[in-house]
Ligand code: KG4
């Protein structure tokens with residue numbers, strides 16, 4: 001019998017709930033996904049050109065109960081009769097005013113499902129968004145009398161990179177196992193909020209080698225995309241156009257810097273790249289008013305996208321390889337939304353092969369934010385019985401590993 005975990009992720013603009021059955025040792029576990037529901041708010045935030053925290057908070061409040069209902073429907077677990085008369089619920093949800101009523105109604109018709117614990121992301125991320133998931137987790141833990149595991153979102157991305165991709169999609173339910181890898185390994189975490197190189201001595205033992213001094217790699221993709229008039233999130237858009245430019249061998253019209261590529265450290269800086277893109281656009285289109293969107297031709301936009309992607313990937317690959325060599329790591333893992341980038345996957349794999357190292361990427365569906373990775377990261381803690389009391393769990397926007 002495994003451990004059944006209900007995991008909740010609301011650190012940014014995805015509302016995600018997963019129910020998984022975990023089994024095996026924490027070193028070589030396997031996870032059967034019983035129910036998995038995810039709703040991205042990206043389209044809503046697109047009009048602001050990035051994630052707007054209070055909108056994210058409101059949307060998580062609206063979406064959590066439907067996501068829970070969907071995950072439970074898929075899992076079809078046995079449940080008790082509804083547990084009524086839990087009077088502290090309004091207090092637990094006093095700051096999530098729009099969540100109280102739908103959750104109360106839900107709990108009046110749904111009993112406690114056969115799960116063993118609740119895992120929830122407590123940071124890093126947007127605090128108003130994190131709080132919704134945390135208070136929702138506390139409410140469920142209170143009514144259903146279940147223990148809580150707070151999970152670091154970045155540890156989720158690390159664990160996702162170790163998840164094997166070799167399952168058969170035709171066999172339901174879907175399951176993952178974690179790759180048995182030899183430590184130490186180098187972890188490159190690249191998302192909308194983070195760009196970090198870490199030395200992973202074991203799961204749970206991390207040493208930060210370096211990080212970005214300003215913008216994250218994903219943020220750079222998003223900001224450059226915005227300057228070119230492309231929608232949020234910009235990473236997939238820039239990547240799609242860059243692939244078009246490569247496929248059609250468009251001429252290299254633009255040249256961008258590779259910030260900090262030659263510094264002998266593990267630090268990054270991507271804000272200058274965005275500024276350089278702005279300068280290119282202004283130079284290219286001198287009549288451009290500040291508020292005008294640049295009217296690049298489709299080919300020009302594709303060529304610029306390729307140069308942006310090349311610049312970011314060049315820097316990420318060089319520093320990651322240097323870290324692997326310096327620290328004697330045979331394995332490199334890549335986590336976070338930017339790990340979905342095909343060009344980064346190809347370039348890093350090629351470069352690592354040259355030094356005899358292996359690179360592991362998350363399965364595509366676990367690259368960007370999701371609750372499966374939160375469930376997987378919680379297992380070692382749940383297995384060891386390391387739970388946190390509700391009053392000690394707080395949203396920590398800048399939580400580090
Ligand atoms: O990990 P994630 O889903 O959320 C955060 O925790 O930030 O990462 C989102 C970031 C966004 O900046 C998005 O543009 C970027 O990941 N991203 C990509 C790709 N897919 C998502 N960047 C480059 N290429 C992609 N294919």
Ligand code: ZN
Pocket residue numbers: 153157191192336337368369
């Ligand atoms: Zn993330």
